[in-house]
Amino acid sequence: MNVNVEAQAIEAKKASKQLMILSKEEKNEALLHLADVLEREYESILQANEKDLANGREQGFTDAFMDRLSLSKERVQDFAQGLRDVAELEDPTGQVLTDWTLENGLQVEKVTVPLGVIGMIYEARPNVTVDATGLALKSGNAIVLKGGSSAIHSNEAIVKVIHKGLEETKMPKEAVQFIASTDRAATNELFTMKEHIDVLIPRGGGRLIQAVVENATVPVLETGVGNCHIYIDEQADVEKALNILINAKTDRPAVCNAAETLVVHKSWLKEHQDALIAALKEHNIAVHGDEHIVDTIPGAVPAGEEDWANEYLSTDLAVKAVDNLTDAIAHIETYGTKHSEAIVTEDQKAADHFFALVDAAALYHNASTRFTDGGALGFGAEIGISTQKLHARGPMGLPALTTIKFLMKGNGQIR
Template sequence: MTTVMKKMSAVEEQAIAAKKAAKSMGLLSAKEKNEALYLMAEALEMNQQFILDANQQDLQEGKNKGYEQAFMDRLALTAERIYEFADGLRTVAELPDPIRDVLSSWKLENGLKVEEVRVPLGVIGMIYEARPNVTVDAAGLALKSGNAIILKGGSSAIHSNKAIVKVLRKAISKTKVPLEAVQFIESTDRDTAKQLFTMKNFIDVLIPRGGASLIQTVVEQATVPVLETGVGNCHIYVDKEADVNKALDIIVNAKTDRPAVCNAVETIIVHCEWLERHKEQLADAAKKAGIILHGDREAIEALPNVLPANEEDWANEYLSLDLAIKTVKNVDEAIEHIEKYGTKHSEAIITEDKMTARKFTALVDAAALYHNASTRFTDGGALGFGAEIGISTQKLHARGPMGLPALTTTKYIMTGNGQIR
């Protein structure tokens, strides 16, 4: 009887190689990993034109396909952005190595020493859309935390991602880091992504990063554990005790700094008394910033040129200069609105009343909460992580911007001298 051997797919071969590389990664010293990160950063800067040329191919194809401006903004690279990628890698290199950190230790009565120690997750599968920066951030964080990573970017950024990975791997080849620790799936066939969903024998965790459709598909179809990142329908509540200058500066920054990112504000919830006192200033600030307001009946009556908002506006992640405005009578109504429409990403309150701020931050369920500050700080780089592999909106095992600690797990190591039970 003849047994027909099933031919191994390219993705399976990559996963097996990554699993082998992950074993070696766990043995590398912090110095060896940091040397690789510094070389990767230098290579990005030295090969920026090669990467920009590839990015132009993606941008031209995106233009031909009629991609929206917000999408094109996430896709576009510049020399400045590539230098930022490199700086991010250097920052990651300078951070303390989390691997082999002893989180807790104690000794039993029989003399057995117990230590809870940080260790790498193993092999990370990263599935993402039109964000070439993710390729760099994910590779850097994975290497520093002792993991291997398999990258699966979207077809819209295929040329950019291939160029970036080629540059990174050439730098890695000069170090003690195994080359197979950073791999990229070049096929744009969706079936290759779905293969990653069920490869539990080789992949320890999947991280999807992109739109709601991509994330939902991975969460629903994967048998590999998923670290779920989320879309950002972020809110800013302007309380009746809000300082007008702080409020306007924060709103304009959170909406206009980079409208197409997940930590940009999409809805402002305004106390009706504050709106009545400062409606002219709010209208003027929105007009100067080019913000298009979509509001409820009270907002339409108070402000000029406000489009009527519907249910879709309250739930929408605009990723543009559109901004919904909801009026409320108190902080409880603001919290209720956020609970109904929020995505547990980033929420802010602007107020000089500390008790109201304390109530808001205690009751609103989100990964990041702000008092008198812009939601734009929900970012690994801005918070000092060097980079982030995504922003988790779930509660296990990581939440918020995921830096190095989020890419580790723990094990207990017991040291004895012949103890038996």
């Protein structure tokens, strides 16, 4: 497929200017109309999806992967409902964050505005095509979509329907650009297109995210690798500790806010080892432990350096025994990805110390790390979970897709 990525990015930039002068109502009407059109035209999407599925079967993709790739009438209806939900949300742009008047009468307003053009680089799931488009348009941004090759026919069909729908609204269809290429070079072109793209958002595995972070000169909103720890402190309540550990590890092992490592205080372990062993066994959790743990937990295999750093995304669990809170924090500092970290303790001072010193987007005292999620926190929409410190950290809602302008209104003021 022959694509001109730069030409598409320029089109998106042009369209983004038109989006900036649409009213909230016009944007919402367009989203609602898109929802209707998606539902109406679902068959063309399912036909294209068949091609991707056939190709996936040929390539021997896993069942889990095929499930993520697979669309149905109901899933397309979910996409449409997602757009309707986004339309309902508060518009993140045009909000006056602060305003004041200087002594000379100059009025200053700090107002939220769209970023401009969002470059979305993502992997298998075709739902990202609709979700990201909805969030971008709601926040007044144009979007350049570069999805994974395994879903290219589905994505292309979805965008075709979106374009058809947009033609019947006040939004320019050029605001949604789809890079119809399976060529990695097309992705790489996006990395340096600073003039036309305002931010890149990679969504997918750690390798994809690293490639974007390391090579892009366009600013990046880094999302989601989570090597999350549960630290069971000396003074941990045993029931809370085990509930939280098992929930964080097994509720959805493949998501980024699942726990990957248990750090456990040796005194607590000594007292409660039978209960811990029973809980791990009951939930078929495979333990990779340090020497102390291998001696304590039957069936535990020795953990290597790679275990401490690994995001297993399975029911494997690395387990580290420590002598005190300081060593627990040091371990998390060394191997954590600054995503979500939990302490289980009845000792408020230990919890306070953990909160002050552990450097991560979300810290938990006596709760599961699984709550680091826009949905669970009530954000209404989530673009991803930022593990960076600048601009946005933790679950990102619509405000992460905005920047600000200072608007100065005068009557001739000079300095």
